[in-house]
Structure formats: C-alpha cells, structure tokens
Amino acid sequence: MLSTNLLFALVCLSSISLWFFVKPIIPIAISYIFLFASFYEGYISYQSLIFVFLFTFFCLVYEKKTSLFIRNFSFIVLLCFMYILVAEDFPYSTEIPIFTGVRFSPISKPFWLDINVEKSVCAIIFAAILIKKSDKLSDWQKVFKDLLLPLAVILAIIIPTGLITGYIKFDFKLPSGSFYFLSINLFLVCVAEEVFFRGFLQRKIFEFLSKYFKAKVSAPVLANVFVAVLFGYAHLYSGYLFAIFAFIAGLGYGYAYQKSGKIEAAILTHFGFNLIHFIFFTYPAFQSLP
Incomplete structure (x- = not known):
C-alpha cells in the first residue's frame, strides 16, 4: 500500500x-x-x-x-x-x-x-x-510587479464585504495541516484553475474577439469579464455569495494575466488571496459552534 x-x-x-x-x-x-x-x-x-x-x-x-x-x-x-x-x-x-x-x-x-x-x-x-511558462528573471520580475495591484484591489473589495456580510470573521491562525493545505492550494488548485480559465479560455476568447470582431480595445475587457462569469458559476456549489466573490476575484486574476502576459501572475494572485484568507480569516467561512 x-x-x-x-x-x-x-x-x-x-x-x-x-x-x-x-x-x-x-x-x-x-x-x-x-x-x-x-x-x-x-x-x-x-x-x-x-x-x-x-x-x-x-x-x-x-x-x-x-x-x-x-x-x-x-x-x-x-x-x-x-x-x-x-x-x-x-x-x-x-x-x-x-x-x-x-x-x-x-x-x-x-x-x-x-x-x-x-x-x-x-x-x-x-x-x-x-502553456508558456516564465523562465527568466525578467519574466518573474514582471510577474510580481503586475500582481500587486489586482491582489490589493481584490482584498480591498472582498475582505470588507465578507466581514460586513458575516461570511468571514477575523481569525489569525496557522493550524496543523497548513503545509498540506497551502501546497495543494498553490500547486494543484491555483495551477489547475488558472491554466484552464485564464491560460486557455481567456486567451482564446481574447484572440477570437481580436481577430474576428476587430475588438482589439474591448477584447481584453470582454474576455476577462466573460471568463470571470464562468469562474463564478463554477463556484456556485458553495452558494451565491461565494460565487459573487469568485467572480470578483476572477476579474483580478484575469487582469493580472492580461497585464503581465504570464500565467504565473494569475496563479500567484489567486494563491496570494487564498493565503491571506486562510491565515487571517475564518476558512472556508464563518460558522460559530452551537
């Protein structure tokens, strides 16, 4: 075994x-x-x-x-x-x-x-x-530079909204099992979701709109919004509020990908948000014991 x-x-x-x-x-x-x-x-x-x-x-x-x-x-x-x-x-x-x-x-x-x-x-x-991966120092410098703004905006919108709605509460922790959770979240969950949604779908929709509809200005926005809607829908199993949060976060992940042109920016923005949520707030959500 x-x-x-x-x-x-x-x-x-x-x-x-x-x-x-x-x-x-x-x-x-x-x-x-x-x-x-x-x-x-x-x-x-x-x-x-x-x-x-x-x-x-x-x-x-x-x-x-x-x-x-x-x-x-x-x-x-x-x-x-x-x-x-x-x-x-x-x-x-x-x-x-x-x-x-x-x-x-x-x-x-x-x-x-x-x-x-x-x-x-x-x-x-x-x-x-x-999927083309970053393999040079300049690539990684661009990744980290271009993920800061979308990550900050996601946090500024979702965290206060989550606190106001009672979906999450402040809850600083680093529990046993954190290594397993964070490793799987980064190397499996974030990689899989960003590769499929941003690295494939968003890129192909952007290319399609740019080529066939001559929408080079609006194509990045339309592709990002459309894929973020799909991303939110894919998380509907956890409830409507969670799906809305996923949609907002998806816009940020998509922007990081568009801005940098690197899939790693989307992956690390996604993981950065999950990491802060996990360590500083109730995960996956708030529920007091009876």
Missing part, C-alpha cells in the same frame, strides 16, 4: 517540475507515475485512465498546429474535457482524502481537502504542453 503522503508528494512534484524543465516530458512522466499509483491504490478507474490518455492525445494534436479543421476539432474536444474536469464528475473514481470535515478554528465551517487525480494530472499535462 502506498501512503497518502507519497501520492501527495508525487503530484506536487509533477506540478513544480513544470517550472524546472523546458521539455514537457518530465512533468508529464511524473504526473503519469502519480496517475498509475492512484489507479493501483484504487482511487481512480479504467475510465479515468482512458480519459487522461485521450486528454493528453488531444493536447498534443492541438499543439501540432496541423490543419484548421483538426485544430478546431481538438479545441472543441478540449473544451468538453475541461467542462468535465471543472465539474469533477468522474464515475467509479474517488478523490484522495487529506482532510475530512476538519475545523481550522472553533469559528470556521468544516473543511474537506482532497486531491482530484484527473483534474490535477490533466492540468499539469495541459500546462506542460500548451
């Missing part, structure tokens, strides 16, 4: 390796080791293996830039795959449990933390094949 810690280390390592290897083969290989280890442990099914194989295949087809028909077809297929990944609806599969109904503080709602194998692996494969 493989330990949960080993599976956790494998999937985080595969995500981190995206920024240490120019060629995609290393992060893909590590993510596939994690995939097969999860299958061996019974967390995912044969159907999930086939799903990931096909997702990898269509990423490679799309990246080859062959005929327009094949490229458009593979684009549509990838959109369908991503919808399934965001919905996290995989029959005969189980997420790898990290926390089960834990309260990070006495006034926080219970929280469940799992590793979704298919979503994590597909996000890493997609990022490895199709």
